[in-house]
Amino acid sequence: MRLVHSPAELQRLASEALVSGTIVGVVPTMGALHEGHLSLVRAARDECDLVIVTVFVNPTQFGPSEDLDKYPRSLEQDAILSEAAGADVVFAPSAADMYPAEFQNYVETGPLAERLCGASRPGHFRGVATVVLKLLNVTRAARAYFGEKDYQQLRVIQQMASDFNLPVEVVPVPTVREADGLAMSSRNRYLSADERKAALVLNQSLDLAAESWARGERGPEALGEGVRGVIESEPLARVDYVEVVDPVTLLPAAEGSTRVLIALAVVIGATRLIDNRLLA
Amino acid sequence: MRLVHSPAELQRLASEALVSGTIVGVVPTMGALHEGHLSLVRAARDECDLVIVTVFVNPTQFGPSEDLDKYPRSLEQDAILSEAAGADVVFAPSAADMYPAEFQNYVETGPLAERLCGASRPGHFRGVATVVLKLLNVTRAARAYFGEKDYQQLRVIQQMASDFNLPVEVVPVPTVREADGLAMSSRNRYLSADERKAALVLNQSLDLAAESWARGERGPEALGEGVRGVIESEPLARVDYVEVVDPVTLLPAAEGSTRVLIALAVVIGATRLIDNRLLA
Numbered sequence: 341m342r343l344v345h346s347p348a349e350l351q352r353l354a355s356e357a358l359v360s361g362t363i364v365g366v367v368p369t370m371g372a373l374h375e376g377h378l379s380l381v382r383a384a385r386d387e388c389d390l391v392i393v394t395v396f397v398n399p400t401q402f403g404p405s406e407d408l409d410k411y412p413r414s415l416e417q418d419a420i421l422s423e424a425a426g427a428d429v430v431f432a433p434s435a436a437d438m439y440p441a442e443f444q445n446y447v448e449t450g451p452l453a454e455r456l457c458g459a460s461r462p463g464h465f466r467g468v469a470t471v472v473l474k475l476l477n478v479t480r481a482a483r484a485y486f487g488e489k490d491y492q493q494l495r496v497i498q499q500m501a502s503d504f505n506l507p508v509e510v511v512p513v514p515t516v517r518e519a520d521g522l523a524m525s526s527r528n529r530y531l532s533a534d535e536r537k538a539a540l541v542l543n544q545s546l547d548l549a550a551e552s553w554a555r556g557e558r559g560p561e562a563l564g565e566g567v568r569g570v571i572e573s574e575p576l577a578r579v580d581y582v583e584v585v586d587p588v589t590l591l592p593a594a595e596g597s598t599r600v601l602i603a604l605a606v607v608i609g610a611t612r613l614i615d616n617r618l619l620a
Numbered sequence: 621m622r623l624v625h626s627p628a629e630l631q632r633l634a635s636e637a638l639v640s641g642t643i644v645g646v647v648p649t650m651g652a653l654h655e656g657h658l659s660l661v662r663a664a665r666d667e668c669d670l671v672i673v674t675v676f677v678n679p680t681q682f683g684p685s686e687d688l689d690k691y692p693r694s695l696e697q698d699a700i701l702s703e704a705a706g707a708d709v710v711f712a713p714s715a716a717d718m719y720p721a722e723f724q725n726y727v728e729t730g731p732l733a734e735r736l737c738g739a740s741r742p743g744h745f746r747g748v749a750t751v752v753l754k755l756l757n758v759t760r761a762a763r764a765y766f767g768e769k770d771y772q773q774l775r776v777i778q779q780m781a782s783d784f785n786l787p788v789e790v791v792p793v794p795t796v797r798e799a800d801g802l803a804m805s806s807r808n809r810y811l812s813a814d815e816r817k818a819a820l821v822l823n824q825s826l827d828l829a830a831e832s833w834a835r836g837e838r839g840p841e842a843l844g845e846g847v848r849g850v851i852e853s854e855p856l857a858r859v860d861y862v863e864v865v866d867p868v869t870l871l872p873a874a875e876g877s878t879r880v881l882i883a884l885a886v887v888i889g890a891t892r893l894i895d896n897r898l899l900a
Contacts, residue, residue, distance in 0.1 A: 347785055355787060361639045444731055445749070445783040450724025469725070470784075477785040503725040504750075505627055505757040507635060 341423040343430050347438065347478045350431050354392070354480040362389045366481035367427075368472055371395040372412040372526035376516040378425040380485040383513050385426030392479045393422040395432045400439070400446070401467030412526055431479065438474065446470045452590055453496050456603050457614065460580050465496045472497055476508055484508050489515040489523050491603060491616045495590060515615075517543065523615045530611040538576035539608045545570035545582075546617040549602050553619040560584035560593040563602060563619075571606055580605035580612060587618055621703040623710050627718065627758045630711050634672070634760040642669045646761035647707075648752055651675040652692040652806035656796040658705040660765040663793050665706030672759045673702040675712045680719070680726070681747030692806055711759065718754065726750045732870055733776050736883050737894065740860050745776045752777055756788055764788050769795040769803050771883060771896045775870060795895075797823065803895045810891040818856035819888045825850035825862075826897040829882050833899040840864035840873040843882060843899075851886055860885035860892060867898055 344350045354364055365388030367380045377393075384391045395418050402408035419430045446466055449458075453465035476484060484501075486494045498510045516524045521543035522536075531539055545567040552566055564584045571577050584593045587601040599620040606613055624630045634644055645668030647660045657673075664671045675698050682688035699710045726746055729738075733745035756764060764781075766774045778790045796804045801823035802816075811819055825847040832846055844864045851857050864873045867881040879900040886893055 351785060351787060359639060359641045442779070443783050444729070445780045446728040446730075448726040448728035448746070450726075452724065466728070474783075474785045477787055480787060499722070500725045503723050503754075505631065505754045507631060507757055507760060 341419065341427060341430065343419055343432065345432055345434065345437070347433050347474075350392070350429070350433075351478045351480070353429070354390070354478070357390050358480045363483065364388060364390045364392060364479055364481045365483040365485065366475060366479040367391070367393045367485045368475050369393060369395055369418075370397045370411065370526065371418045371432075372414055372529070373418045373421045374516075374524045374526060374528075376487050376489060376524035378421060379516050380487060380513050381422060381425035381427055383511065384483065384485050387511075388483055390429070391427045392429045392431055392481070393418075393427040394475050394479065395419075395422075395430060396435075396438065396471065396475070398438075398467060398471040399435055400470055401464050403461055403463060406461070407527075407530075412529060431475075433478075438471070447473055447500060449496055450499070452492070452499050455590060456492050456581060456583055456585070457605060458492065460605060460612075465493070468493055469496055469500050473500065473504070473506075476506060481508055483511055485511045485513055487515060488512050488618075489525065489615065491587075491601060492590060495588070521547070523613075525613060527611055527613060531608060535576055535609045535611065538574050539606075539613060541571050541574040541577050542604060542606055542613060542615040545604070546602060546615060550617060550619060558596050558598075560595065560597070560600060563600070567602060567604060571604070576608055578607045580607055587620075621699065621707055621710065623699055623712065625712055625714065625717070627713050627754075630672070630709070630713075631758045631760070633709070634670070634758070637670050638760045643763065644668060644670045644672060644759055644761045645763040645765065646755060646759040647671070647673045647765045648755050649673060649675055649698075650677045650691065650806065651698045651712075652694055652809070653698045653701045654796075654804045654806060654808075656767050656769060656804035658701060659796050660767060660793050661702060661705035661707055663791065664763065664765050667791075668763055670709070671707045672709045672711055672761070673698075673707040674755050674759065675699075675702075675710060676718065676751065676755070678718075678747055678751040679715055680750055681744050683741055683743065686741070687807075687810075692809060711755075718751070727753055727780060729776055730779070732772070732779050735870060736772050736861060736863055736865070737885060738772065740885060740892075745773070748773055749776055749780050753780065753784070753786075756786060761788055763791055765791045765793055767795060768792050768898075769805065769895065771867075771881060772870060775868070801827070803893075805893060807891055807893060811888060815856055815889045815891065818854050819886075819893060821851050821854040821857050822884060822886055822893055822895040825884070826882060826895060830897060830899060838876050838878075840875065840877070840880060843880070847882060847884060851884070856888055858887045860887055867900075
């Protein structure tokens with residue numbers, strides 16, 4: 341496995357591969373890799389000739405009061421895990437190489453990026469879309485793998501790919517959970533033992549909504565209230581948002597929809613976690 | 621020569637060419653082709669294996685009070701001229717195919733796009749950058765040709781290519797002029813006979829500045845005042861802007877700079893024309 345830091349070097353390598361017919365797959369990450377990321381790498385390995393894992397804690401997607409500085413960084417370990425999962429290349433650029441002094445163009449995202457996490461984290465998806473666009477161009481990827489845990493991110497990237505005619509297939513990969521149901525996230529390591537237990541309310545509340553749905557409940561308001569009730573019963577948890585939305589537009593689901601996404605963000609202690617469930 | 625309307629069809633065709641080692645060159649145009657455009661096509665022909673001329677009057681780069689509806693359209697003639705200059709493909713998509721209903725992502729341009737024409741035409745370069753990004757992705761071009769007449773556009777595209785790590789070389793091509801010095805432009809056909817004569821002040825004023833420069837004048841203010849004086853002596857001409865700027869940043873040139881760009885926009889009757897001169 342090769343570790344590359346220079347965007348220009350990686351683009352050269354990827355372009356040479358591309359023009360000789362190689363299918364490049366990319367897994368964009370911020371590192372601190374867990375099983376969720378590794379399931380993306382394995383999916384890429386199954387479907388592509390050259391698998392590139394990018395590891396870059398992207399400053400433009402963090403707000404001024406967010407956890408950019410303390411975000412976990414573990415490149416050596418990430419490289420070992422990536423290789424074991426089938427990566428051919430780990431690309432770990434510097435912020436200075438990705439955002440040189442004269443840098444000035446961004447992706448201006450639209451309505452998909454405005455609600456849910458976009459409302460809680462202004463500018464977040466502008467940063468995500470911009471760095472993903474750059475990473476797709478550097479890696480020349482034909483296939484790009486994104487986890488469904490970050491469902492809004494997935495939709496934002498899918499829409500950007502469509503709007504900009506990007507020559508890439510965006511491949512969604514199901515959320516990977518711990519044995520007790522907590523969705524894997526690099527931010528789970530911020531949790532104390534008590535918070536770790538409290539964090540189970542995210543998945544539990546979604547399970548409850550799935551049961552209501554299975555019993556025939558189709559009212560977005562009732563579904564949302566049920567989820568909110570479970571979370572509010574946990575003293576260490578504070579709801580950021582709970583929303584029942586259309587899975588394509590991410591706008592509030594219409595009464596009686598036959599496909600909805602329940603998306604939520606919950607703050608446990610000082611750690612903001614997200615999860616979601618598609619009901620159909 | 622092939623005429624293609626569908627973005628998906630062209631992207632398929634271009635991708636097949638790319639993965640077998642073909643160098644694709646693109647000349648993005650709004651049609652109404654003149655010798656300026658054709659010099660771009662010939663440059664692409666000299667350097668590329670597959671030459672694609674795009675013909676698309678891009679609605680997102682026109683302001684609400686601008687000439688989108690009356691902008692000249694002449695696809696049949698454009699296809700004939702493109703073929704004669706060496707194009708392999710003319711790509712002429714519909715606005716509905718380029719901007720479907722759910723379209724929502726744009727390029728957010730930076731300081732390079734704010735002054736000069738960006739100040740007179742708010743949102744213009746956001747539309748230009750967005751459509752060029754799309755066209756580069758659809759055509760998979762390794763080389764993209766832009767005329768120096770639209771100097772700010774050239775800089776905006778160069779910076780976008782750099783910022784987004786686009787796998788393309790942006791190739792500048794010198795301005796082509798009529799025998800009497802008027803820079804070729806599709807908008808020249810809006811001019812009446814009297815206006816056509818009056819329009820010579822653009823190039824004449826720049827010639828005068830070049831003479832001052834050759835005599836040693838290095839003061840941006842003096843150079844700009846000279847240009848402005850020539851244009852204001854023409855009753856049919858109204859200055860939109862005359863600016864003496866750094867050719868890279870497009871910010872006002874410092875006193876004593878050894879390389880400046882004089883950029884100007886002048887309204888002749890109801891037609892807004894631009895021109896520029898690099899002095900070094």
